[in-house]
Amino acid sequence: MSDAVSSRRGAKGDDGPASASRALGARIRALRQSRGMTLTQVAVQAELSHSFLSQVERGLERMSMTSLFRVAQALGTTQQALLTDDADAAPRGAGSFHVFRASEATPLDAGGSPMRVLARDHPRFVPMVMSGTFTEDLWWVHDEEEFVYVLEGRLVVVLDTDEFALEAGDAVYYQGGIRHRWRTEPGESVQVLTVKEGSAGAH
Structure with a gap:
């Protein structure tokens, strides 16, 4: 069975970071063009340079x-x-599945923290594993619900005016619309599993 899974996935080509970077860039470019937006317009709104966004695409x-x-x-x-959206993917049917190997990676660093996305093709929920350090220089606010489980280390989660120190084995869930940010203490690192609503489950 594992050989059959590998064969089906292998038909889509290299799953390494370089391939993932190209796929993500292609999604951004396709969506930008479908919105009738120029590189400059998106770059300005995203507070990025035109040249950097061009390289990303x-x-x-x-x-x-x-x-x-x-x-x-x-x-x-x-x-x-x-x-996770894949324009070339066949619609998911009942019983569809994906196997993710430990060697698989994603092209994001999550602000200096390696990240693996464990979903694809318009999932209802998106599990991600992130490790490293986090700083609280940015407040995050999104419509999707989110669950965070600490696998290793310690993570401080700030939910609006409330602050919680989470140890390995601790978890927190919060609804969409709540501003939040994470941080690790100086010299410490953490590994967390997060689950957010995906493109098929977001309100």
Whole structure:
């Protein structure tokens, strides 16, 4: 069975970071063009340089989660949709599935933290594993509900005016519309599993 899965996935080509970067860039370019927007218009709204966004669309540069968030907002979509939507994928039927190997990677650094997206093709929910350090220099606000589970280390989650220190095994869930940010203490790193509503489940 595992050979059959590998064969079906292998038919789509290389799943490495370079291939993933090109796929993400192609999604951004296709959506931008469908919106009738120029590179400059999206770059200005996302607070990025025209040249950087051009490189991203060609798969030659990688974006942080902050940059992807701003690009998604400029295009009227979500990070999850840009990360997982596959225009060439066949519609998902009952019983469809994907197997994700430990060696698979994504082209994002999540602000300096490696990230793996464990979903594709318009999922209802998007699980992601992120590790490294986080700073609270940006407030995040999105419509999607989110669940965060700490796998290793310690993470401080700030929900509006409330602050929670989460240890390994702790978790937090919050509804969409709540402004939030994460941070790790100086010299510490963390690994977390997050689950957000995807393009098929967002309100």
